[in-house]
Amino acid sequence: MLTLHHLFTTLLSESGLPSVSSTGRDAILILLARACRMFAYGASSLVLALFFAALHVSDARIGLFMTLTLAGDVILSLLCAVIADRVGRRRMLFLGSCLMIVSGAVFALSEEYWVLLGAAVVGVVSATGGDFGPFRAVEESILSELTGPETRADVLSWYVTLASAGSAVGTEMSGRIVEALRAREGWTLVDAYHGCFGLYAVMGVVNLACAAMLSERCELRTGREEGAGEGETAPLIEESDDEQGRGEGKKKTRTSWVAQISRETLSIVAVLWFLLMVDSLADGMANMSLTTYYMDRKFGLPKSALGDIVSVAYFLSSLSSIFAGPLARHIGLVNTMVFTHIPSSTAVLLFPLAQSVPLTFALLLLRVGLNNMDQAPRAALIAAVVRPEERTAVMGITGMLRTLASTTGPSITGVLAGNGRFWIAFVVAGALRLAYDLGLFALFINIKLHKHEATVEADEVPEGRSAEGVREQSGP
Known part of the structure; x- marks a missing residue:
């Protein structure tokens, strides 16, 4: 008991x-x-x-x-x-x-x-x-x-x-x-x-x-001037050190309706944006609609069978997403993104090689089942490397760039399919996804996380986690 x-x-x-x-x-x-x-x-x-x-x-x-x-x-x-x-x-x-x-x-x-x-x-x-x-x-x-x-x-x-x-x-x-x-x-x-x-x-x-x-x-709390009143709004653009030193200590503040992104943040997220656009282009080339169309052309499956296959894959995807958080706690955000995405990317790359329905179904389950496990760690990674006041804007731009990249993918696949080279789209998509995975690991595995947040103290470490592991995830 x-x-x-x-x-x-x-x-x-x-x-x-x-x-x-x-x-x-x-x-x-x-x-x-x-x-x-x-x-x-x-x-x-x-x-x-x-x-x-x-x-x-x-x-x-x-x-x-x-x-x-x-x-x-x-x-x-x-x-x-x-x-x-x-x-x-x-x-x-x-x-x-x-x-x-x-x-x-x-x-x-x-x-x-x-x-x-x-x-x-x-x-x-x-x-x-x-x-x-x-x-x-x-x-x-x-x-x-x-x-x-x-x-x-x-x-x-x-x-x-x-x-x-x-x-x-x-x-x-x-x-x-x-x-x-x-x-x-x-x-x-x-x-x-x-x-x-x-x-x-x-x-x-x-x-x-x-x-x-x-x-x-739920509102942004970071950036309020010390001593500001309840209804006062803090400046959304931070001053540089040079600006703060001008005018014999006179403090200048500027406000803007548009969130500002610092150069330090841009130097980090620009690389991440490029990698995510590569991944989104690949996803667009082999999206689920095109994947089911490819399976229909290759095997001539009944529509009900296709629906059942996709439904099972989506259910597995929902189930696997639950484990993304615990996995990120134990092995880190970047490792979770990469190590769960590589099998999914490999399944896309190998998808055209399957010559039987069961093997094709297995590759589809592997691809879709693990495909969404990087979403939560990705959002957590963005939140961990940018300032709190930049998060909303950075996440919005990230979504926009991913959407624009994904919309170009189906056009490429359409050209390949029209020339009898439908299978090439999956090979290219799988290769691009793997390039994204390896690039993400190489460029972000040692990045310092949470440097704009309070340091995690030893007595705040939850049971089952060592303070050493938290410090490692939080960066040196």
Whole structure:
């Protein structure tokens, strides 16, 4: 009985749930909002193209809608990220939720193409199921603010895990919801799609409620001038040493609506941005839609079988993300990113060599199952190497660059597939991913982490961790 109790305690500790609980209500609200939002994104992405097809919109206009929607999301995401710390993170999440509600309501009521396009570009609609809107960078920055080096990877792991689970459930449920609504008397297929988008608006309301309940702890606390009053705003641009020495000690302060990124930070994140763009280009070349299309062409599998294979892979991906936080605690952020990503990258590289369905399925499970384990450590790594006041902007720019890089990948694969060289896309994508992994390890394995945060003291080390291990992760 003691053994079972010890096993349960160990599993609970390693799961990262105690870290989520100790972070407080704000973290739980953000996790809930993300799960509900990704449920809506997953549901809408499945029916969006079908909705336009039911409205007899041409394929060219559907493609235009997807492109412009993605462009609008990228611009909105970047804009919100660079001004969120000045305007207020909670206000930005509240505004994003309002845009999500309005977009969902328009899609639930309108059938005019240009009205729908305007609502998608200006508002928040996920055409691909990805979280490209104004939320992610701000939420990751808030979670990084609420956590310390020892709990951050755990909390961010659950942020990724619940997002994957929400998206998977939304994708699975949307088809059933449409069929259930269509079966009701007097409901057409288009009406059923409208009902699905109504649920999207409801999830926006949940996000709005969560944003409204967030506390002051979510706002940027670093950079306030000593002795500043409760309502005063600290300068967002720090002065250099030379500026501070001018004018016989006269202190100059400047404020800006746009977050500033120091040269020291840029020298670090510019290299990381380049590596992440290489990885995103590879992901775009072998995204899941293209992967299932390749499997369909190669083996002629029934669509139901393809759906089952992908569903199992996504479920495994959600499950594996839970372990990213505990693994990062034991072996470090960079090691977790690299050592979980290399097997996934190798599976992409070897994917065309599989000549049987079971082996192809195994490689797909290996690829997708481990593919998301680097997301939480990546966000934690960014939070650990930049100043707190720079996190939101850096995370927003990171998401924008990754999105732009990934959008060029399918075009390259399309050219290769059209020339009968579809398999080359997976080989190139796998090689690029491995180059990213090795480059990340070589350039960041010895980087100093958490130097802008309080040093971890020996008495703060949680049970099961040595102070030496924490100091090693925190840098010399």
